[in-house]
Amino acid sequence: MQGNISFWLGAWGALLATLLAALRFYEAWRARQRLQATHDFTSDPNIGNEVIVINISGTPVMVNYWVLEWSKRRWWRKRQVVSTIEPEHGGGSFTISPHSRYALGFADADYFDWGYKTRPGQKLWIKLHIAGRRKPVLLKVFDPEK
Structure with a gap:
């Protein structure tokens, strides 16, 4: 049971970090000089x-x-x-x-x-x-x- 919770917490953290990184790239893309x-x-x-x-x-x-x-x-x-x-x-x-x-x-x-x-x-x-x-x-x- 202990290993199962740590797996799901790790997966949640990886998903959240990926979404936040994608949001930062999108913000930088929109803020560029055009x-x-x-x-x-x-x-x-x-x-x-x-x-x-x-x-x-x-x-x-x-x-x-x-x-x-x-x-x-x-x-x-x-x-x-x-x-x-x-x-x-x-x-x-x-x-x-x-x-x-x-x-x-x-x-x-x-x-x-x-x-x-x-x-x-x-x-x-x-x-x-x-x-x-x-x-x-x-x-x-x-x-x-x-």
Whole structure:
């Protein structure tokens, strides 16, 4: 009888520990930083273009630096960067609050042409250098073929 009780207590403890570990993994999965990128492009340089970074997670994200990259796909490489747009004078840092967005504006002198005829086969990506991460996050902003 003594051995039977210890078996059931051990099984109960193992089951409870497994359920609690699964709950912790689920909480960590939901709390991770999740970002999306979208765009609002116009053909008028006075109004300008916007690249919008959306934080869909519950934690704030601090971006130290960003780079916009026009790139082509190559069969021997994943991506080949054709041209880049970078912030001037160290103005590339910002913080995105939880469940909010941040818009990067490109008007007047910063305006860039985005049409399929001017950039055939190229896609626009934004590379975000986020505080606390070793590698930058790469998000697709625009694909003129779609």
